[in-house]
Amino acid sequence: MTSPVVLRTLRFGTPLGLLAFWWFWSNGSESLYFPPLSDVLDRFVEVWTGPAFRNDLVPSVVRFVVGFALALIIAIPLGTAFGLSSRLRRDALPLTEFSRSLPVAAIVPIPLLAFGPGFGMDVSLILFSAIFPILLATTDGVRGVDPQAVETARVYGLNMRQVLREVILPAAMPPIFAGIRVALAIGISAMVIAGMLSSSQGIGAYVILAQQSFDVLGTWAGLVMIGLLGIVINGTFLLIQSRVLAWHTGWRRAAKEGS
Amino acid sequence: MALALTAWQSLSMTGVVSPRDVPSFTATMRALASDVQNAELYTSIGHSVSAWLIGIAIVLVVAVPLGLLTALSRPLYEAMLFTVEGVRTIPSIAALPVLVFIYGISPQLTVVLVIFTAVWPLLIQTMAGAHDVDPISIQTAQVYGLSRFQIFRQVTLPSALPYTMTGIKIAANIGLIVAIAASLIVGGEGLGALIVSAAGAGRVDLMYARIVVTGLLGLGVSTLLVLTERRILRWHSSQRIGR
Structure with a gap:
């Protein structure tokens, strides 16, 4: 068996090692398309402390937050209703299945035409791409709640609203969070794609314009920012999840140790 | 479903939304009917689907063995875990502009982008499956004197398969x-470029028709995958009837 110290070194060391490798390998690189990482980082600082911060980064983040919040507000109640009513679920199934399989990229021209490039287009696209994973996860999560737990709660005289709040939603929370995580990844991609296609404002627009003007360093600076955005958004989500689901993981650990 | 289609039709017919932005259902179907006689539609579908298939095939060949290998080597698992978790939070579409520099607007560009996108979820799922094997099953197999390779083949592999199937989907x-x-963003040949060209020509009905085609393609792919999963995992409890 390998010692825990070695394992921990591998776990944290490999990503850092790869970054270091990139730094040294690209150092003094003459390649046109793989500039030295140090130059990329210099450009990164220069770009994102400049006007691009206010013109591209802030709009992208605001639109993402608004679109995603709307997706949550719509998908969780709707998914709960679908989870509770098999009739509703059956009626909506063809529509949700089709919309869910629709490759998000294909619908970009619709909001582009309907709203024109800008806030409305980006928000509606992020909303559309993020809503289905959350909707499906909520439906499945609510359906999967132990019916005995619901019946027990009813026997103890809880009304339907209390059952929903005290029993069903907490039990459905872990799958809902799994769905939100999937939606985050798709939503971020939608945000970038929307910008790339409309080329007006936003981080996607910034990189595609840099690419079209053969600004290699600028393109890399945009790529690094998108990557950073992805990592920060996911990190924030995991932090919230570990807070909200603390009872769940705690309960699981207790159940494991008890058995 | 019928209700949604009626709503779509009546919305554009009554002029609640302008037919210039949203064509009626019947207009879209008419455009679709003429487009299915258009050879360009099929070559575009062919370009998109073949680049996608080649990319997915490469991903399968790389990610599944590599993910399963982590069941045998704990150091390999530890070395890959954070790296893969970190990289997959980066939206792969961000790589598109840099890839355009390298490959130009070409089929290779699409293939490489598909690989960069699809490899992480499959790797993560396979690694999770390879590590979520019931330890009692492994101990039982050890007691029965199975070799490490036999345990890998008869215990780890079947147990990881449902995770891998989820990853493939x-x-x-x-x-x-x-x-x-x-192809939607950078042009070239493919369904995305075809949608943009319809929009660029002001043929909104045709654009909607092609989006419907893309949706049907997506639906076909998902359905095929679910059926494959059902077949391969017939023996697994998650697929048994009554659940």
Whole structure:
């Protein structure tokens, strides 16, 4: 068996090692398309402390937050209703299945035409791409709640609203969070794609314009920012999840140790 | 479903939304009917689907063995875990502009983008499956004197398979999204470029028709994958009837 110290070194060391490798390998690189990482980082600082911060980064983040919040507000109640009513679920199934399989990229021209490039287009696209994973996860999560737990709660005289709040939603929370995580990844991609296609404002627009003007360093600076955005958004989500689901993981650990 | 279609039709017919932005259902179907006689539609579908298939095939060959290998080597698992978790939070579409520099607007561009997108979810799922094997099953197999290789083949592999199938479904679906997004954004040959060309020509009905085609393609792919999963995992409890 390998010692825990070695394992921990591998776990944290490999990503850092790869970054270091990139730094040294690209150092003094003459390649046109793989500039030295140090130059990329210099450009990164220069770009994102400049006007691009206010013109591209802030709009992208605001639109993402608004679109995603709307997706949550719509998908969780709707998914709960679908989870509770098999009739509703059956009626909506063809529509949700089709919309869910629709490759998000294909619908970009619709909001582009309907709203024109800008806030409305980006928000509606992020909303559309993020809503289905959350909707499906909520439906499945609510359906999967132990019916005995619901019946027990009813026997103890809880009304339907209390059952929903005290029993069903907490039990459905872990799958809902799994769905939100999937939606985050798709939503971020939608945000970038929307910008790339409309080329007006936003981080996607910034990189595609840099690419079209053969600004290699600028393109890399945009790529690094998108990557950073992805990592920060996911990190924030995991932090919230570990807070909200603390009872769940705690309960699981207790159940494991008890058995 | 019928209700939604009626709503669509009546919305554009009564002029609540302008037919210039949203054509009626019947207009879209008429455009679709004429477009299915158009050879360009099929060559574009062919370009998108073949780039997607090649990319997914490469991902399968790389990610599944590599993910399963982590069941045998703990150091390999530890070395890959954070790296893969970190890289997959980066939206792969961000790589598109840099890839355009390297490959130009070409089929290779789409293939590479599909690989970059699809490899992470499949790797993560396979690694999770390879590590979520019931320890009691492994101990039982050891007691019965099975070799390490036999345990890998008879215990770890079947137990990881449902995770891998989930990974394949996710990888195939998001791979298709970026395959279409690539030609949508940078042009070239593919379904995405075809949608943009309809929009550029002011043929909104045709644009909607082609989006419907893309949706049907996505639906076909998902359905095929679910059926494959059902077949391969017939023996597994998650697929048994009554659940």
